[in-house]
Amino acid sequence: MGRTDIGPPDYKDMLPPVIKKNYGKWKFHETIRPGVLRHVSESGDELYTVRAGSPRLLSIDFVRDICDVADKYCDGYLRFTSRYNIEFMTDKKANVDALIEELKRLGLPVGGTGNAISNIVHTQGWIHCHSAATDASGLVKAIMDELYDYFTSMKLPAYVRIAVACCINMCGAVHCSDLAIVGVHRKPPKVDHEKVLAQCEIPTIIQSCPTGAIRRHPDPNVKSVVVREDLCMYCANCFTVCPAMPLADPEGDGVAIYAGGKVSNARKPPMFSRMVVPYLPNNPPRWPEVVDIIKKIVEVYASNAKKYERMGEWIERIGWEKFFKLTGIPFTEQHIDDFTHAVETYRTTTQFKW
Amino acid sequence: MGRTDIGPPDYKDMLPPVIKKNYGKWKFHETIRPGVLRHVSESGDELYTVRAGSPRLLSIDFVRDICDVADKYCDGYLRFTSRYNIEFMTDKKANVDALIEELKRLGLPVGGTGNAISNIVHTQGWIHCHSAATDASGLVKAIMDELYDYFTSMKLPAYVRIAVACCINMCGAVHCSDLAIVGVHRKPPKVDHEKVLAQCEIPTIIQSCPTGAIRRHPDPNVKSVVVREDLCMYCANCFTVCPAMPLADPEGDGVAIYAGGKVSNARKPPMFSRMVVPYLPNNPPRWPEVVDIIKKIVEVYASNAKKYERMGEWIERIGWEKFFKLTGIPFTEQHIDDFTHAVETYRTTTQFKW
C-alpha cells in the first residue's frame, strides 16, 4: 500500500521562474491581441500568456504534445484555466509568435480573452455519466464550431460565458452562465420493481423526491414504489439514489436553454440564468436546433447590447418581454416559474413593454 | 323590513356641477400652494381644490360643520380622499382664501399635497378592535403633531406616505408605505382551556397557525390545545379564529417600524416596506420613542435623498447598510428574514458598503 493523504503537489514547484520572482507583484496587464495577455510587474518584468482552446477531453499523447510546446517556449511550465483553456506563459516577447504558430499546428485556436466567447464549461455526458440526458462534448464541439470566430476575436459587447450540463444536476456553473444548455428529461422514471427490491431503500427513494411524487407500491406484497406522474418534474433525484428508476428516454430527453446568468460582481451582482427555451430535441451529432438558437441569441445580443454589458445586464435593461420579442423565441407556460420561490418572479407593477 | 341590495348612491348625484360638466375633460393641474390644487379643463373651466387634514374619527356634529363650509363655498359638495383628507372644491378662485380661513377656524390644517407628508392611513386600535396590539389614533395624533410642518409644506424630496396598523393584520396599506408603524405582540397566546372547549373548533385552531406551533392538548381529557412557544411568532392568527387565545399583554405589546415601501409605479415598481425597528414599547399617550425615530428617519431622508426620490428609492440607491449607518438604528437578528421567501433577501454579492 502506498502513501495516503499526501495531498496535491505544492503549487510552488509548478510555477515558472518569472512568476516565482514576481509573485504578488504584478502591476497591470493588457490584452495585446485576442488570446495574448501581457502582465507587467512592479519589478519591470513582463509575462506573456498565450491562451489556447482545448477540447478538455485529452489523450495522454496530446498532453505530451503540449508539454513539448511548453518545454520549447515556456521553460517547461504551463497551466490550465478555470475554463479548461491551456495557457502558455513566457517572459520573452519574441516567443509569442512562434508559440502561436506551434499551437496552430496542433489545431488549437488562440483566443478566449476579454469580450470573447471562451471555452464552454461542461461535463461528462454520454462519455461517462449514467445521469446524462444529453451529451456534453458533442454539444460543445457543435456550438464552438459555429461560434469559433467569437473565441478568436474580442468583438462582443462583453464576456459571454457558456456552460453545458448534461442533466439538471448542473455540474459546472450552468445556473449562472450567460448562456447555458442543460440536458433535461421529460418522462417520469420507469420503475423496475425487482431491481428496487434488490438494490434500493424505499424510504430513501420516497424522501428523495422534492415534489412528493413517490409512494409505496399500493400492493403491500410488492416491495417497491410508484410514481404519481402528474407530480413528477423529471429531476432524476430518485434515480440518483436508486438505479432502478431510470428516466432516460430517446424521445423524452433533450436540452433546455437558459440565459442571462453571470458570476462576477462587476457592475451588477451575480445573476441566475433563466429559461429561454424549455426544450429542444437531442439531435446528434450536431444538435442543429440548439446551435441555431444559441447563435441567434448571441447575434441579437451582439447587435443590441451596450459596450461592457453582459447578457443578463442587457436583458435586465430592456426587459425579458423585449428579449423574447427581439429573439423571436416563443414564451410558453414552462417559462413561468412554479417552484418554491416562484412568486418572487411574478411582475408586481404595471411597468412593462408591449 | 327595508329595502336590500340597493347599493350605494349613484356617484353622479354627488358631483358638483363644474365636475359634472368637465368630467373626463381635465387637461392639466398645478399645485398653487400647499393644499390647493388647480385643475384646468379642455373647456377652459377651472377647479380649485382645498385639501384639509382630518382626524378621520369624526363626530357627526363635526361632519355637519364641514357640510356648512361646503354649502357656503362649494355648492354643497365635498369629497374625502383615499387618505381621509377632506377636499373642498370650487370653480371660483375667489373662494379659496375664504375657504382656508374657514378651515383654520375649524382647526383643520390645509396641505397634504405634493412632496408632503399627507394624512396617515390607519385603523381602529383600542378604539374598536379586539386584535389591537397598540392604539392607532393616538399614534397618528402624536406623529402628526410632530410632523405637522411637513403636512402644510411641500419641502420633502418626494411623497412620504405613512401608515399605522394596530396589529399585523395590517388593515390599510401598511406593508407598502414609506413609513409604517405596526402593532406587534411578543408573547404567545395564553390558552383558556375552558373557553376553547366552549367557543372554538380545535382543528380550525390548529390549522390557523402558519408555523404549526399549535397541537392538541397532550391530556386527551382536556379538549383544548397547547402552544409550542418556541415556534410561535405572535401572529395572532389563532386568536382570530378562537377568542380563547388572547396574546395582548401590556409588557409584550408594542410597535415595530417598517420603511421604504411604495405603491405607485412611478419610476420604480411598487415596493414592500421593510423592518427598521423590530420593537418599541407602547408608551401612551404620546409614544415618544416612536415619534422620535419616525422624525429622525424623515429628517435623514429629507437631507440625503435626491429630488423626486421616494424613501424606498433612496434606500435602494444608498443601500440598507448605509441607511442603518446614517440613521444610527441598530441592526439586529430580527431584521434578518426567516419567513418563507427569506433567502431572496440574503445578499448574494460582495457588493456592499462598510
Place this chain on the structure above:
Amino acid sequence: MSDETPLLDELEKGPWPSYVTQIKRAAKKKKAAKDLLGIQELSYKDRITHWKHGGIVGVTGYGSGVIGRYCDQPEKFPDAAQFHTMRINHPAGWFYNTKSLREICDTWEQYGSGLTNFHGSTGDIILLGTTTDNLQPCFDALTEKGFDLGGSGSALRTISGCVGQARCEWANFDTLNLVYDLTMEFQDEIHRPRWPYKFKIKASGCPNDCVAAIARADFTIIGTWRDSLRIDQAAIRNYVDNGFEIKTLIVDKCPSGALEWDDKSKELKLNAEDCVRCMHCINKMPKAIRPGVDTGATILVGGKAPIIKGAYLSWVLVPFIKVEPPYEEIKGLLRKIWDFWDENGRTRERLAELIERVGLKNFLKEIGVPPMPQMVYKPRANPYVYF
C-alpha cells in the same frame, strides 16, 4: 366611571386635529361615546385593548356589513357594552352632497354613538358603535336615504377607485363608473359571504395608483395606454426656460431610458417602444406630457396584507384590457376567478395564496388566460419543469 381622562387629554394638545376632541364632542350628546372615551382612557392606562371578539350580529338577509363588538368591562361601561360598527358603502370616489351627508349624521344621531370614520381604510363609511337592537332600524333608515351596507367577512368587499375622470386628467378609464357598475352588479356577492375568505377589488385610473390597489386588492385594475404618450414640445420648452432641470429630474429618472433631451433642438425625444408608462415624466410635467389616447387598463391579481402566508403585491394577469361599459370582459374574468377560487381555495386562503399553491401556470389554464412575458419579471431559473 370617572369623568377624568388625563392621558387622553394630552392628545388634545398639539396642532393636528384631535380625535379625542371628536369623541368628547360626541360624548356631549351620546352616552355610548362617553363610555368609549372611558374605555379608551382605560386602554391607555392598561396598555391593552378592552374589546372582545365580536359575535355574529347583522341585519336581516345580509351576512356582512356589521362588525360585532363587545367591551370586556360591560359593568363599568354599560353604554358601550355593545359597540358594533356598520360599514356603509360609499358613493364612488367619495364624493358627497351635503344633503346626503347630513342624512347619515341624522340617522346616526338617532341610532348610534354619533361617531364615524370618514372613511374606513377599505373605503366604507364606518358608523362606529351601536347596539344589537339598533342595527336593523338603523339599516332600514339608511336604505331609506339611499345608503346600503358594504362588505365584511368572507365576501366581496366594498369596491373603491380613485377620483379618476371626475378631477384627474390622467384617468385612462372612468374609475367611478366602473366602481359603481361593479358594485351594483355584485350586490349579492358583497352582502352574502360565501367564499373561502374576503375578496377585494380596487381601481386606479393610472399607474400612480392613488387607491393603493396593487397592494390591497385581490383584483386590481390600473389604467394604462397602449400607444405613445403625448408630448407638447412647446410646453416642454416652457418648463426648461423656467429653469426646470429636465435632464436630471426627468430624463435620468425615466426607468427605461426611453427619453432623451436634445439640448440643441430643445426637444424631448421619446422612444415610445421603450416607455413602460411609469407616469414619472407626466407627473412632473403635467402641462407638457399626457398619457396616450388608446387607453384601457392592466389587470393584476393577488394583492393583500400578511395573513396567512405573507403580504403580496398584485401580479399582472392581463397586460391590457379595454375598460368600457358594460364591462362584460372584466365581469366574466371576475366570475371565472371566483369559480376557481371557490372550488379550490381553502378557508382563509386569499387568491394569491391559492395561486401560489397551485402555480400561476395552472391558474392561467383554468381561467383561460394565455401566458405572456409581461406576467413575470423574469422566467424561471430552476429546471424543475412540468412538461
Place this chain on the structure above:
Amino acid sequence: MSDETPLLDELEKGPWPSYVTQIKRAAKKKKAAKDLLGIQELSYKDRITHWKHGGIVGVTGYGSGVIGRYCDQPEKFPDAAQFHTMRINHPAGWFYNTKSLREICDTWEQYGSGLTNFHGSTGDIILLGTTTDNLQPCFDALTEKGFDLGGSGSALRTISGCVGQARCEWANFDTLNLVYDLTMEFQDEIHRPRWPYKFKIKASGCPNDCVAAIARADFTIIGTWRDSLRIDQAAIRNYVDNGFEIKTLIVDKCPSGALEWDDKSKELKLNAEDCVRCMHCINKMPKAIRPGVDTGATILVGGKAPIIKGAYLSWVLVPFIKVEPPYEEIKGLLRKIWDFWDENGRTRERLAELIERVGLKNFLKEIGVPPMPQMVYKPRANPYVYF
C-alpha cells in the same frame, strides 16, 4: 464491435478541436478508449446514455476520489465494461511543470484508458476510465509521483482558486497558498466522506470571481479591500486622451454612483465611502485604477446547483476577514460550520438548504457570527418575527 463511427466522425469536422479526435488517438494505443468510442457512437445513435449507476469502488483507506462506472453493454464493449474515473487533486492554480504532467500521462498509459480531462469542473484532473483492479496500483503509482486523489461523495471536495497573485495584479490575498494550505489541512475531510452531503470551497482573489466560487461553493472566499481603491490620475488622463469614453463606459456604469468625471480638472473623483468594490472601473482601466491596500476577503456561504431545493448563490457571512497564514480564523469558521451541519443537516442537504430550513438567524447564533446589514440586500418585509 464495428469500427465505424459515422456520427462521431461528423464531429471531427469544423474548426474547434475535436474530442472525438482525442478519443481516436487514445484508441490507437488502448482498447478501453476504443470501446469508449463505440459506446459513444451507440449513444449518438440511440440518443441515450449507456452507462449504469456506479458501484462502490475505491482505494484502500479512502472513501472518495473514484467514480465507479459500468457500461450497460459489457458484452459488446468488454474493454470499457468497467470504466471508473479517478479524480486527482490538482496543484493550486492549475500550474504544472511538464515533468509532473508527463508522469501522470505515463502512469495513466500504464493503468488507464489514456484519456483524461484537464480538468473536471470542480478542478480535479480526471483520469477517465479504468478497471476496478487497476485502481489501487494506479493510485500507488500516482502518490509515488506526488499526486493524491481529490474528493467525491459526501466529503470535502477538491478546493480550487483563481490564478491569483501568481499572475493577477488584483488578487487581494494569496489564493494559491490558501487553497494549498486548506487542502493539506483537510486531507481527512477530503478523503473520507462522513457528512450529510458534499461540501465545496472555492477562493477568488477579487470580486471578478474567476473560479465562479459564488455560484458553486458552499464556502466562498472572495478577495476585497476595506480602504479606498487607488487612482493614478495621470494614467486616467492617458486613457481619456486616447479617446476612452470614461463618462459612459466607467462613470455611468459604476453601480453605486461613486465616481464622477470632472471634465475641467480632468480628474476622476471617487467617493470612497460609496464604492461597493465591484471591480468595474479597475477592470476597464487596469493601468490607472487598482484595489486598495487594506486587503482581505468576504466570506460567503451556500452556493450550489439545483439539487434538491433549487440553486443558490452564496450569501455574505463575514463581510471582511483578513486572509493570512496560518488561516486559523477561516479554519475555525469552517470547523464550526461543519459541526453545525453535521449535527443538523439531513442526508443530501447542502449547507444552503440547511440554513434556509433553520433560518439564517439561528445559524449565525450557532456559529457565533453577529448579524450585520451587509448580510442581506434588505431587511424582512413580513412581520413574522420570533422575539
